[in-house]
Amino acid sequence: MPVSAGVRKRIKELLDPDDEIHYVFPADVFGSTNPGVFFAVTRKTITILTTGYLSRKMPKRVVATTLRNHRIGPVDTSTVPWFKFNGVDYEIDDEYISVVHAADAEIMRGKPEDPLPDL
Incomplete structure (x- = not known):
């Protein structure tokens, strides 16, 4: 299920207004x-927000911020979909794999592929 407008609004309140x-x-x-987290990928940052124990559906506070020039994935799908970010392993639902891939593709744009990767 997509992240609701209410959750997006709450995340926006916790981020840089610009x-x-x-x-x-x-x-x-x-x-x-532990409580769940939300990843908010913005123009400037990748921000991780924690939820509370009583409601895993609403972000409560920012726990980490990383500059946007980092990739989130790759996502390992051999078991439950998971990825390692800043040394922490996170698992996600299948439906969000494409979101991680899209966020990573956005950061990789503008960086040309190595035409001779084996050399």
């Missing part, structure tokens, strides 16, 4: 019972 959200998706810290 920034704009490009992608948002929920994730869980792999193997943890």
Whole structure:
């Protein structure tokens, strides 16, 4: 299910007012019972926001911010879809794999592929 307009509005309230959200998706810290998180990929940053224990559907506060020049993936889909970001393993629902790929493709635009990758 896509992230609701209410969640996007709450995320926007917690971000730099001059920034704009490009992608948002929920994730869980792999193997943890901690609250869930939301990744907000903006023009400037990748921001991770935590939810509360009572409601895993509403972001409460920012826990980490990274400059936008980092990739989020790749997503490993051999089991439950998961990826490692800043040393932490996160799992996501299948429907958000394409969101991670789109966010990564956006950052990779403008960087030409190596025409001779084997040399």
